Amino acid sequence: MELKEYNHAALDVMVEKYRNLIDSYIFDIMKGEPETLYKASTHLIKGGGKRLRPIIVLVSSRALGGPRAEAKAIYYATAIEVLHNFSLVHDDIMDNDDYRRGIPTVHKVYGIPTAILAGDLMFSYAFAIPYLAKKAGASDSEVLRAVNVIVEGSKRIAEGQGFDMLFEETWEIGEKDYLRMIYLKTAALIEASSRLGGIASGSSDEIVELIGQYGRLVGLSFQIKDDILGVFGDPKVTGKPRYSDLIRGKKTILVLYAASRKKEWKEFFKKIFEGDSSEETIKEGADIIKESGALDYAQKLAKNYSDNAVERLETIHSMGAIKEEEYFDALKDIAVFSFWRNK
Amino acid sequence: MELKEYNHAALDVMVEKYRNLIDSYIFDIMKGEPETLYKASTHLIKGGGKRLRPIIVLVSSRALGGPRAEAKAIYYATAIEVLHNFSLVHDDIMDNDDYRRGIPTVHKVYGIPTAILAGDLMFSYAFAIPYLAKKAGASDSEVLRAVNVIVEGSKRIAEGQGFDMLFEETWEIGEKDYLRMIYLKTAALIEASSRLGGIASGSSDEIVELIGQYGRLVGLSFQIKDDILGVFGDPKVTGKPRYSDLIRGKKTILVLYAASRKKEWKEFFKKIFEGDSSEETIKEGADIIKESGALDYAQKLAKNYSDNAVERLETIHSMGAIKEEEYFDALKDIAVFSFWRNK
Numbered sequence: 291m292e293l294k295e296y297n298h299a300a301l302d303v304m305v306e307k308y309r310n311l312i313d314s315y316i317f318d319i320m321k322g323e324p325e326t327l328y329k330a331s332t333h334l335i336k337g338g339g340k341r342l343r344p345i346i347v348l349v350s351s352r353a354l355g356g357p358r359a360e361a362k363a364i365y366y367a368t369a370i371e372v373l374h375n376f377s378l379v380h381d382d383i384m385d386n387d388d389y390r391r392g393i394p395t396v397h398k399v400y401g402i403p404t405a406i407l408a409g410d411l412m413f414s415y416a417f418a419i420p421y422l423a424k425k426a427g428a429s430d431s432e433v434l435r436a437v438n439v440i441v442e443g444s445k446r447i448a449e450g451q452g453f454d455m456l457f458e459e460t461w462e463i464g465e466k467d468y469l470r471m472i473y474l475k476t477a478a479l480i481e482a483s484s485r486l487g488g489i490a491s492g493s494s495d496e497i498v499e500l501i502g503q504y505g506r507l508v509g510l511s512f513q514i515k516d517d518i519l520g521v522f523g524d525p526k527v528t529g530k531p532r533y534s535d536l537i538r539g540k541k542t543i544l545v546l547y548a549a550s551r552k553k554e555w556k557e558f559f560k561k562i563f564e565g566d567s568s569e570e571t572i573k574e575g576a577d578i579i580k581e582s583g584a585l586d587y588a589q590k591l592a593k594n595y596s597d598n599a600v601e602r603l604e605t606i607h608s609m610g611a612i613k614e615e616e617y618f619d620a621l622k623d624i625a626v627f628s629f630w631r632n633k
Numbered sequence: 634m635e636l637k638e639y640n641h642a643a644l645d646v647m648v649e650k651y652r653n654l655i656d657s658y659i660f661d662i663m664k665g666e667p668e669t670l671y672k673a674s675t676h677l678i679k680g681g682g683k684r685l686r687p688i689i690v691l692v693s694s695r696a697l698g699g700p701r702a703e704a705k706a707i708y709y710a711t712a713i714e715v716l717h718n719f720s721l722v723h724d725d726i727m728d729n730d731d732y733r734r735g736i737p738t739v740h741k742v743y744g745i746p747t748a749i750l751a752g753d754l755m756f757s758y759a760f761a762i763p764y765l766a767k768k769a770g771a772s773d774s775e776v777l778r779a780v781n782v783i784v785e786g787s788k789r790i791a792e793g794q795g796f797d798m799l800f801e802e803t804w805e806i807g808e809k810d811y812l813r814m815i816y817l818k819t820a821a822l823i824e825a826s827s828r829l830g831g832i833a834s835g836s837s838d839e840i841v842e843l844i845g846q847y848g849r850l851v852g853l854s855f856q857i858k859d860d861i862l863g864v865f866g867d868p869k870v871t872g873k874p875r876y877s878d879l880i881r882g883k884k885t886i887l888v889l890y891a892a893s894r895k896k897e898w899k900e901f902f903k904k905i906f907e908g909d910s911s912e913e914t915i916k917e918g919a920d921i922i923k924e925s926g927a928l929d930y931a932q933k934l935a936k937n938y939s940d941n942a943v944e945r946l947e948t949i950h951s952m953g954a955i956k957e958e959e960y961f962d963a964l965k966d967i968a969v970f971s972f973w974r975n976k
Contacts, residue, residue, distance in 0.1 A: 327795035380753060384746035403727035403798060406749060410723060411791040413753070417760050418784045421777070431773040434764070437780055441761045445665075448754040452670035455746060 298631075300616070301623035304345050308359065308367075312344045315368040319422070320415055330400040330408035331415075335375050337391035342624070343483045344371040346508075349620045350487025350501050354606075355613030363490035365423040366436050370483050373416035373440060377447050377479075379409040384455070392529060416440060428490075436489055443482035450475025457541045461549065461556065468543050469510070476516075477509025484508070497611045500602055504621070507599035512628040514592035517542035519633065521576055522585065527633045533572045539563035543591065545575075547584035555582060596629035641974075643959070644966035647688050651702065651710075655687045658711040662765070663758055673743040673751035674758075678718050680734035685967070686826040687714040689851075692963045693830020693844050697949075698956030706833035708766040709779050713826050716759035716783060720790045720822075722752040727798070735872060759783060771833075778832055786825035793818025800884050804892065804899065811886050812853070819859075820852025827851070840954045843945055847964070850942035855971040857935035860885035862976070864919055865928065870976045876915045882906035886934065888918075891925035898925060939972035 316335055322328050344367030351363040359367070381387075382395040383405055389395060397405035420436045428436075453471040457463055484505030488498035519528055520535030521544055535542055539562070549556035555578050562575050579585050603621055612618045659678055665671050687710030694706040702710070724730075725738040726748055732738060740748035763779045771779075796814040800806055827848030831841035862871055863878030864887055878885055882905070892899035898921050905918050922928050946964055955961045 322792060324792065324795040324799050326799065327792065377753075380749055384749060402745075404795075406723055406727060407791055407794055407798070410720075410752075410756070411788065411795075413756055414784060414788040414791055417780070418788060421781050421784070429773075430777045434773045434777040434780070437760070437777070438764050441757060441764070445754065445757040445761060448750055448757055449665060449667065449670065451750055452667040452747075452754075455750070456667050456669065 298623045298627045300619040301345075301627055304349050304617075304620045305340070308345050308348050309341050311359065311364065312341050312348075312367055312371060315364055316372060319368065319419060320372070320412075326400070327404065327408060327411060330396055330404050331411045333393075333396050333399060333408070334379055334390065335371070337393040339371075339375075339391060341371060343374050343480060344368060346480060346483040346505060346621075346624060347487045347490070349617050349624070350484045350505075351490040352487075352614050353612055353617035353621055354488060354491035354493045354497060354501065355611075356487065356491030360426075362423045362426040362428050363487060365419050365426065365428075366440075366486040366490055367483075369416045369419040369436075369440055370443075370479065370486065372412050372419065373444055373447075374479060376409050376412035376416060377444075377451070379405055379412065381451060383409075384451070413444070416444070423490075432489060432492075436486055439482050439485050439489065443479045446474040446478035450478070458539070461541075461560070463541060463546055465543065465546065468541075468546055472510060472513040473506070476513040477506050480509030480512065481505040493611060497606060497609070500606050504599050504602040504606075504625070507595045507602065508625050508628045511592045511595035511599065511625070514543060514588055514595070515629055515631060517544060518585065518588055518592070519631075521579060524632065529633070533576055536562060536572050536575050537567050543588045544579045544584045547587050548579050548582035551582045551584075592629050596625050599625035599628070641966045641970045643962040644688075644970055647692050647960075647963045648683070651688050651691050652684050654702065654707065655684050655691075655710055655714060658707055659715060662711065662762060663715070663755075669743070670747065670751060670754060673739055673747050674754045676736075676739050676742060676751070677722055677733065678714070680736040682714075682718075682734060684714060686717050686823060687711060689823060689826040689848060689964075689967060690830045690833070692960050692967070693827045693848075694833040695830075695957050696955055696960035696964055697831060697834035697836045697840060697844065698954075699830065699834030705766050705769040705771050706830060708762050708769065708771075709783075709829040709833055710826075712759045712762040712779075712783055713786075713822065713829065715755050715762065716787055716790075717822060719752045719755035719759060720787075720794070722748055722755065724794060726752075727794070756787070759787070766833075775832060775835075779829055782825050782828050782832065786822045789817040789821035793821070801882070804884075804903070806884060806889055808886065808889065811884075811889055815853060815856040816849070819856040820849050823852030823855065824848040836954060840949060840952070843949050847942050847945040847949075847968070850938045850945065851968050851971045854935045854938035854942065854968070857886060857931055857938070858972055858974065860887060861928065861931055861935070862974075864922060867975065872976070876919055879905060879915050879918050880910050886931050887922045887927045890927035890930050891922050894925045894927075935972050939968050942968035942971070 320332055347367035347370055348359045348363050356363055378390060379396045382390055383397045383402055387395055388398050396408055417437060420433055423433055450471055454475055481502050485498055485502040488501040521533055525532045545559050549559050558578060559575060562571055600622055606612060663671065663675055690710035690713055691702045691706050699706055721733060722739045725733055726740045726745055730738055731741050739751055760780060763776055766776055793814055797818055824845050828841055828845035831844040864876055868875045888902050892902050901921060902918060905914055943965055949955060
């Protein structure tokens with residue numbers, strides 16, 4: 291399978307349409323004192339980002355016949371983006387990362403104590419913001435349901451990061467363990483996003499469940515593709531160093547698959563992850579990933595999730611629940627993007 | 634004013650009655666994987682603590698005619714205790730503290746990354762737990778209101794800790810700044826606790842507001858007394874080193890008041906806080922606090938808040954909203970305890 295360019299026209303329209311709206315809500319809401327703490331809390335969000343998760347909230351809602359974004363779903367979308375950024379701020383401390391989105395991480399600028407606290411404040415806001423949907427006409431039951439979806443998402447992110455950290459210390463990780471970890475760490479929040487769109491649209495429980503599954507599948511495809519790009523992505527496009535995940539010693543599906551195929555390959559990756567990260571060794575590691583069939587396997591796995599996500603959308607369509615084709619197309623684009631993207 | 638022993642009989646009955654109940658809910662609910670992360674998340678809670686905040690939730694609810702604790706309010710109580718402990722776990726990292734409740738802090742046992750993550754997971758649970766009150770018969774509107782009270786409390790804790798950290802770098806702090814900081818950092822969560830009791834009891838908005846004010850006043854008295862004990866507490870009773878807040882350079886009302894009275898006293902404290910913390914210097918600092926009238930002033934301030942808290946209770950009583958005298962007495966006891974306690 292060749293990596294190729296894909297034209298995400300319908301998705302691009304949504305990004306164009308909603309990104310500034312989402313940002314304006316975030317920055318309008320997240321104001322307060324002490325000033326330094328609030329600056330630290332918006333530092334990373336100001337650094338950019340695709341806003342993929344809140345766009346999924348808004349587009350899912352509209353596709354399913356929900357009201358205009360500004361009415362109600364925007365609050366759930368804003369909350370999800372703040373929650374996502376909270377998790378990045380704390381992850382960057384835990385992983386000791388200096389840069390994200392091309393700017394220094396929060397703890398590099400403000401120090402670890404303020405970065406921990408800024409994350410905590412962002413976390414609070416993620417639960418505070420959905421309440422504002424009440425003034426846009428959401429019922430108490432709807433808001434509570436939305437909050438609960440965000441809560442469950444946040445719990446899973448923490449558990450996922452916990453597994454990710456544990457994986458650093460062991461090679462006893464099977465594909466099932468890896469898939470559980472990426473579900474918790476990445477896919478659960480994308481699942482929460484599409485589910486929130488379903489809730490905001492006022493759809494039946496069955497449709498909310500299906501659109502939630504769509505999000506989960508997109509999230510799994512997205513993370514596996516992330517792992518592929520982490521080794522084989524073009525540094526000029528991804529903005530990350532070549533082979534960055536190998537240098538960082540991440541036990542992704544690529545490494546786990548190769549290591550499970552031959553004892554000597556496992557030993558080779560152990561050597562790299564124990565610190566032998568000369569350019570030559572790393573390059574050889576990347577070659578092993580290709581030779582072992584791990585790259586092909588991961589691509590097929592990700593494509594399969596992406597295809598299944600589209601299938602869930604078709605099911606929803608066949609049930610007559612899609613009210614706006616333009617947004618339906620954008621949801622399909624997101625599923626395709628999760629796999630075909632090159633950054 | 635002399636510090637004296639006070640017999641908190643009615644409060645003691647409540648502690649005896651509820652502490653194990655609260656703990657059993659916490660440990661039943663906070664289960665999951667990865668195991669290490671969950672162990673880290675319950676480490677501090679297992680270390681003990683008075684459980685004052687959840688007891689305030691339960692006792693406020695019963696005093697105002699709410700159902701038995703086990704029915705509904707227990708979930709709000711449990712959530713508040715988990716939230717309180719979350720803030721301690723992260724505070725201990727920020728303040729680089731090695732011990733709390735006589736045991737090593739979470740980051741000392743599990744390392745900083747896991748401690749940050751354990752705090753995050755506890756934070757998630759603080760918002761997940763109130764949802765469980767639904768199965769005990771709470772309406773969606775009640776649960777959402779409860780969640781919102783917890784959200785606002787959590788936001789204020791973060792802002793309060795932000796101000797506390799800022800205060801380390803400046804002497805430009807007036808009494809108003811100090812009072813705002815301790816409201817945000819300590820009193821807001823005690824206010825949230827009594828407010829949650831009011832909500833669980835199904836009382837009118839007016840009563841919920843009054844019982845919330847009671848909590849706020851108890852919280853202010855509690856924190857000022859904490860600051861007094863931080864300098865003048867008996868190490869054998871408090872379990873903290875003598876003069877600990879002076880050694881740690883905390884700008885409490887005691888220091889701020891004395892420093893505002895005489896330029897040389899301000900210089901003296903600056904010297905201590907810049908690192909001259911010989912036993913003799915610290916002892917002289919404590920003497921200055923007495924000589925300046927700061928100790929008397931702080932005691933009067935704390936007693937005043939404690940008295941006002943009791944007054945709010947009397948107002949609630951005069952409105953006919955108190956349904957159970959035994960629990961009313963315990964609330965009074967808590968207000969008195971907040972000031973008269975010696976540990």
